[in-house]
Amino acid sequence: NAGVMQNPRHLVRRRGQEARLRCSPMKGHSHVYWYRQLPEEGLKFMVYLQKENIIDESGMPKERFSAEFPKEGPSILRIQQVVRGDSAAYFCASSPADRLPLHFGNGTRLTVT
Amino acid sequence: TQLLEQSPQFLSIQEGENLTVYCNSSSVFSSLQWYRQEPGEGPVLLVTVVTGGEVKKLKRLTFQFGDARKDSSLHITAAQPGDTGLYLCAGDNYGQNFVFGPGTRLSVLP
Numbered sequence: 001n002a003g004v005m006q007n008p009r010h011l012v013r014r015r016g017q018e019a020r021l022r023c024s025p026m027k028g029h030s031h032v033y034w035y036r037q038l039p040e041e042g043l044k045f046m047v048y049l050q051k052e053n054i055i056d057e058s059g060m061p062k063e064r065f066s067a068e069f070p071k072e073g074p075s076i077l078r079i080q081q082v083v084r085g086d087s088a089a090y091f092c093a094s095s096p097a098d099r100l101p102l103h104f105g106n107g108t109r110l111t112v113t
Numbered sequence: 114t115q116l117l118e119q120s121p122q123f124l125s126i127q128e129g130e131n132l133t134v135y136c137n138s139s140s141v142f143s144s145l146q147w148y149r150q151e152p153g154e155g156p157v158l159l160v161t162v163v164t165g166g167e168v169k170k171l172k173r174l175t176f177q178f179g180d181a182r183k184d185s186s187l188h189i190t191a192a193q194p195g196d197t198g199l200y201l202c203a204g205d206n207y208g209q210n211f212v213f214g215p216g217t218r219l220s221v222l223p
Binding site (some may be wrong): 018033035040041042043044045056058059063091093101102103104105106107 | 211
């Protein structure tokens with residue numbers, strides 16, 4: 001897990017604020033996936049990105065959520081105007097190519113008050 | 114939408130017992146992975162199975178992929194407290210994304 005770095009580990013936001021979650025993939029990995037996990041539940045796919053491209057965003061809400069993976073720098077998951085229902089753990093995973101097993105970070109736990 | 118089901122949802126056993134957990138789907142996957150997740154951490158990959166009927170062993174853990182590549186099982190022999198965690202299966206949706214099951218939460222009591 002240490003290879004995929006997510007920050008912050010914990011994030012508290014008030015309703016209406018913006019949350020920005022960062023993910024640095026393992027060295028040499030160009031594929032990034034974002035998943036959301038609620039307590040006592042499994043992982044729900046949100047978005048799959050390669051450098052500068054969104055490949056599959058079928059799991060991401062159409063409003064308020066966006067993701068990017070620029071040529072330089074970490075992948076960012078951005079949630080605008082957060083609501084209490086956005087409270088969850090958000091996990092990032094990376095792989096060196098598509099269809100290879102995923103390596104996960106330790107997640108960002110978002111709490112919306 | 115492809116779905117993966119896992120059973121049982123919760124399992125509490127004594128140290129030394131054997132157990133099997135299951136991962137089932139009506140869909141075919143090109144490969145299937147098993148992960149273990151501990152509280153406060155991300156999932157850690159245990160194994161990938163690719164070929165229908167494949168069996169892989171990892172110390173006391175035995176993984177099997179169904180002949181039709183729709184289901185899988187994980188068998189643990191002589192469970193230990195260190196095996197406690199959330200066991201997740203994930204199917205490779207032919208390169209589009211990875212679909213996760215809801216997990217089996219295992220507790221091994223000393």
